Amino acid sequence: MAFTQDELKQQVAKAATQYVKSGIIGVGTGSTANYFIDELAKVKHKIDGAVASSEASADRLRKHGIEVFDLNSVNSMDIYVDGADEITEHMHMLKGGGGALTREKIVAAVAKTFVCICDETKYVPVLGKFPLPVEVLPMAKSYVARELTKLGGQPQLRNFTTDNGNVILDVHGLAITDPVAMEAMINQIVGVVTNGLFAARPANILLLATNDSVKTITK
Numbered sequence: 358m359a360f361t362q363d364e365l366k367q368q369v370a371k372a373a374t375q376y377v378k379s380g381i382i383g384v385g386t387g388s389t390a391n392y393f394i395d396e397l398a399k400v401k402h403k404i405d406g407a408v409a410s411s412e413a414s415a416d417r418l419r420k421h422g423i424e425v426f427d428l429n430s431v432n433s434m435d436i437y438v439d440g441a442d443e444i445t446e447h448m449h450m451l452k453g454g455g456g457a458l459t460r461e462k463i464v465a466a467v468a469k470t471f472v473c474i475c476d477e478t479k480y481v482p483v484l485g486k487f488p489l490p491v492e493v494l495p496m497a498k499s500y501v502a503r504e505l506t507k508l509g510g511q512p513q514l515r516n517f518t519t520d521n522g523n524v525i526l527d528v529h530g531l532a533i534t535d536p537v538a539m540e541a542m543i544n545q546i547v548g549v550v551t552n553g554l555f556a557a558r559p560a561n562i563l564l565l566a567t568n569d570s571v572k573t574i575t576k
Contacts, residue, residue, distance in 0.1 A: 359568055363388075365476035366440075369566035370396045373438050373474050376562070377403055381431055383464040384418065385439020386411040386457035389474050393438050394418055408434065410464045411457040412520050428464060437468035441475055441555070442487045448473070448560040448576045449536040453490030453553030456517050456525055462551055466558060473560035477567045484536055488513070488527040489543075490553040495524050497548020502526055504546045508539075523550055 360368070370392035377400055384394060384407045394414065397407070398421035406424030408431055409415035415425045439461055443451040450473060452458055465471050489510070493501045502512040510528035517525055533539050536556035543552040563574040 362476055362478065365566035365568075366474075367392050369474045369476065369564050369571050372564050372566075372571040373472055374400050376436050376438070376470070376472050378435060379403055379405075381405050381408060381426055381434055383408045383434050383437030383439075383468045384410065384414055385437070385461055385464075386414050387440045387455040389440035389476075390414060390438070391417060393474060394421065394423075397421070398423065408464055408467075410439065410461040411455070414457075428467065431467065434464075434468040436470045436472055437465045438472045438474060439465070441473050441479055441560075442553070443479055443481045443484050444473055444475055444560065444563060445481060445484060445536075446574075448563060449484060450555040450560060451484045451487055451489060451533070451553055452555055453492075453525070454487070456490070456515070456519050458490055458553045459492050459519065459521060459523075459551050462555065462558075465555065470562065471558070471560045472562045472564065474564045475566065477565055480565055483532070483534060484554070485531045485533040488529045489531055489533070490515070491526045491528060491543060492519055492521070492523050492550040492552070493526055494548050494550065498524050498526065501546055501548045505543070508542070521550065
């Protein structure tokens with residue numbers, strides 16, 4: 358029997374709760390992260406609370422009675438759990454389809470272990486089929502778009518404002534063969550807040566939902 362994509366997301370979200378031990382945990386944003394929040398509610402007695410990577414995730418956590426902490430009040434976190442739009446065998450990810458890439462990257466930086474939860478459609482040999490989101494200060498969007506075009510991409514302005522009050526350029530057509538170098542290069546463009554490549558800080562554990570089982574892949 359083939360599972361739907363939502364069923365696969367639910368299975369992998371449930372599998373991620375085995376990494377929830379105690380303290381404060383980081384929680385991502387998006388459809389798979391939403392399933393994780395729902396599963397987290399069942400074991401919320403184990404933890405003190407969570408740090409959310411978006412206002413939407415914070416609202417969902419609070420509705421489940423889970424305390425949401427400001428990241429500035431948290432010195433360390435054992436785990437950060439989030440999905441990805443694409444991930445490779447090297448644990449390099451492309452994220453930001455939901456527009457929360459900057460806060461996701463910040464919360465992930467504080468966590469000791471990044472647990473990525475995905476269904477098998479997100480597991481790819483090379484990043485870039487999914488457009489790369491780049492968060493940009495509004496006044497810089499035209500300049501940054503021109504610079505991204507020089508890198509071989511076709512940037513398109515998303516009709517979206519981030520939780521930080523910025524805009525997102527979705528860059529199509531990039532062949533991202535060296536994600537670490539590409540992440541650094543784009544972040545050097547003046548006006549860029551950050552981009553959706555999570556390669557300098559990759560995932561540590563990938564839980565991949567397939568029709569057979571949830572596979573655990575480690576770096």
